[in-house]
Amino acid sequence: MGIKSFQGARKQQPNSSEEFPFKVSDVMCKDLITFKPDQSIEQVIDILIKNKISGGPVVNENYELVGVISEGDCLKQISESRYYNMPMENDNVEKRMIKDVETIDGNMNVLDAANKFLESKRRRFPIVENGKLVGQISQKDILKVAMNLKGHDWK
Template identity: 70%
Template sequence: MAIKSFQGRRTDTPQEENVPMLVSDYMTKKLITFREEQPIEDAIDILIKHKISGGPVVNEKNELVGIISEGDCIKQISESRYYNSPIGKNNTVGKAMVKEVETIDGNMNILDAANKFLKSRRRRFPIVQNGKLAGQISQKDVLIAAMKLKGNTWK
C-alpha cells in the first residue's frame, strides 16, 4: 500500500487583519501655514522656498479660514500686471485665498479619499478636528498609502 499523494501536515496560515487605512494615518501633520494678513509676496516666497503648491490659511486660534495655492498667487500677479500696478503690501493672502474650503475627515478610508480627489480635482484637502487644523492630505499621500496595500486588502 503506497501513499499516492501526501501533502504533509497542513498548518493554518495566519490571515492578515483587514485594518482600514485611514486618512489620519497618512496625513501631513507638520504644515506650512499662512495668515490672512500676510503679504502675497511673502506667500509666493514660501511656496518657492519649500517647493509646495499651496497651503492652509489659519487664524491666531489655528482655525482654518481658507487655502492659498500657486494658481491664486498667479492670478494676483496677472491682475496686477493688467492694472499696471506692482503687487505691493496691499495684496494679502486673505484677498487671494479661497475661503470656501472642502475638508476631509481624518477617519475616512484612504481609498475613499482617493475617490474624493478624483471627483473634486483638488491637489490637497485639509483635515479639521474639533474646529482646529489637524493636518492635510495630498494626492501624493494617497499614492504612498496605495503602494502599501496588497491586492487582497483593498476595502
C-alpha cells in the same frame, strides 16, 4: 475543447473600502506650512518656491482654518497686478485665498478619500477637528500608501 485559464489562485479581495486598514488620519501630513490672512502674496510665493509646495491652508491666530492659498491664486494676483499696473505689496492672502474650503474627515478610509479626490479634482484636503486645523492629505499621500502596499494586497 474548453478554454483553460492560466491564472493562479488569487487572494480574496476586500468587498468594500471599509476593510482597508488605513484612515486619512493615519497618513495625513501633520507638520504643515500654513499661511496667515495678513501675509503678503510675495511672502507666500517665496515660501511656496522655497518649500517646493503648490499651496497651503490659511489659519487665523486660533489655528482655525479660514482659507486655502495656491500657486494659481498667486499667479492670478501677478497677472492682475501687471494688467492694472498695481503694486503687489498692496495685496495679501486674505484678498486672494479661497474661503469656501472643502475639508475631509480624518476618520475617512483612504480609499474613500482617493475617490473624493477623483470626484473633486482637488490636490489636497485639510482635516479639521474641533474647529482646529490638524492636518492635510494630498493625492501624493495616498499614492505613497498604495506604493507601500504595492497595489496588490489591499488588506
